[in-house]
Amino acid sequence: MNAEMQASSGNEHIRSEVQEFYRNKSVFLTGGSGFLGKVFIEKILRATDVKCVYILMRPKKGQTVEERIETMIKSPLFAELIKLKPTASERLVPIAGDCQLSNLGISPTDRQTLIDEVEIVMHSAATVRFNEPLSNAVAINVRATMDLMQLAKKMRKLQAFVHVSSAFANCTVFHIDEVFYNNELNISAENLCKIADLLGPEKMNRMTNEWLGKSPNTYTFTKALAEDAVLSEGKELPICLFRPGIVIPTYKEPVAGWVDNLYGPMSVLYGVAHGVIRVLFIHLDANANFAPVDMCVNMMLVSAWNTAKREKPTISLPPPIYNFVPDERNMLKWDTYRQTLEEQVPKMPLSKMIWYPFAIIVNSKSLYNILILIYHIIPGYIFDFLLLLIGKKRRMIKTYTKLHKQIAVLDYFVEHKFTFSMRNTNNLWDSLGSADQNLFNFNLREINWPDYFQASLMGVRCFMGRDQPETIPKARKLLTRLLILHRTVQILVYGGLCVLLSWTFFRFSKVL
Structure with missing residues (x-):
């Protein structure tokens, strides 16, 4: 019986339609050095017999594109791949280029x-920076998309083109369906690129507020424009549009909790665990529209396969769109995120905390501003003064200034509540055979969110904090000492306030 099941499972694995689709295929990837791009490279090399992956990359910090790829492969993310397929990296082909340059900066030879x-x-x-100068954001997010589509129209063998957008590209709409919202824009992608050429970067950046309209930042504005470009320029292409939510650490593949950046909620998690962030402005009943990065990659791989299966695109039909966030069948609230912080941080504390980790969560912006003065700014000045006394460089106020600026750009998304429809995404999942559902899992309905965040916290601890699991006992001892110090300071402060109030009341009563 077991032998039969194993044989059946093996045959099912062989019959994976998605795997078979990628066999001996040549793939061109932009954004390969980013968080999503790295996980995509690892997965496509490990799970398929792809012929090669051309990676658009620019030299950086004195490293050539070849050296950057060699460094990337040494990441813990690729350990399982190298173990299973020692020569897998030979299928990576660097293409020198830069999305800020015309025609992506690709040489004529490489283009051919x-x-x-x-x-x-x-x-x-x-560019995922919310406050990126408009001229840069237009060049990277809009013009590069248009240039790439023009290049794709010349590709003789092209079967599928996946454009990665964002669930929040159209954040001026609060219920986001799997449709285009180009009517929300005050200008087309093509026209804005022409104006950017005429005005130049300096004048363009000075007019940022005029161009943004209702958009809260240059990131969402230019991602919406890129979608407009896909609608207007991509109709002749076998193209689809993928809108992931806030991309967060891996769910399972190739290792749970892997992350290489501190953007978005992971920066908050790390800041709280480090004892730096103590006040958060969040609506706990709002949806946390997160998407694990490995599931995003699986969705990209499957959507390309599905796009290639479709009949030849017609100009009358817009490209399909796939929203990708938790839906009502396994909805994720910010309160779940908060509970994880409270429960798990004490179990796996960082070994280099500067204070006992805690977080006061408020949904009033006015109260938040008062509390950051009490819990961030004033302690920051005290900490810097102590550093000055011992001859060290002051850093806390500078750190808080940077943190508050980063957190402030998220205010729009905290103050508004978003909902999404996922019809196309759910239908795509349901259309897969069991082999492909196992190999390319993007079913957000199956995630146990508390367990997921526990693994994410360990991942942030290991991969960003460089704290291995064996340091946890030492870190717990530090946590105990910091708790004693934290309670001592609370007693002194609250006791001092009580004495001051009592003395003031006594003096006032005596005068009367």
Whole structure:
């Protein structure tokens, strides 16, 4: 019986339609050095027999593109891949280029190679900084998308093009369906690129507020414009649009909790665990629209396969769109995130905390501003003064200034509540056979969110804090000492306030 089940499972694995689709295919990936791009590279090399992956990359910090790829492969993310397929990295082909440059800065020789060989395009390159200067954001997020689509139209073997957008690209709408919202824009992608050429970066940046309209920042504005470009320029292409929510650490693959950045909620989690962030402005009953990065990658791989299966695109039909956030069948609230912080941080504290970790959560912006003065700014000045006394460089106020600026750009998304429809995404999942559902899992309904966040916290601890599990006993001892210090300070402060109030009351009563 067991032998039969194993044989059946093996045959099912062989019959994976998605795996078979990628066999001997040539893929062109932009954004390969980013968080999403790295996980995509690892997964496609480990789970498929892809022929090669062309990676658009620019030299950086004195490293050539070849050296950057070599460094990337040494990451813990790729350990399982190298163990299973020691020569897998040989299928990575660097393409020198830069999304800020015209035609992506690709040489004529490399362009011809891509035209002749590429069958699948994965466009994930973008600047994700909310406060990016408008001229840069337009160049990277909009013009590069338009240039890539023009290149794709020349690709002789092209079967699928996946454009990675964002669930919040159209954040001026609060219920987001799997449709285009170009009517929310005050200008088209093509026209804004023309104006950017005429005005130049300096004048363009000075007019940022005029161009943004209702959009809260340059990131969402230019991602919405990129969607407009896909609608207007991509109709002749076998193209689809993927809108992930806030991309967070891996769910399971190739290792649970892997992360290489401190953007978004992970920066908050790390800041609280480090004892630096003590006040948060959050509506706990709002949906936390997160998407684990490995599930995002699986969704990209499957959506390309599904796009290639479709009939030849017609100009009358817009490209399909896939929203990707938790839905009502396994909805995630910010309160779940809060509970995880409270329960798990004491179990696996960092070994380099500066204070006992705690977080006061408020949903009033006025109260938040008062509390950051009490819990961030004043302690920051005290901490800097102590550092000055012992001859060390002051850093806390500088850190808080930077943190508060980063957190402030999220205010719009905290103050508004968003809902999404996921019809196309759910239908795509339901259309998969069991083999592909196992190999390319993007079913957000199956995630146990508290367990997931526990693994994420351990991942942030290991991969960003460079704290291995064996340091936890030592960290718990530090946590105990910091708790004693924290309670001592509370007693002194509250006791001092009580004495001051009592003395003031006594003096006032005596005068009367």
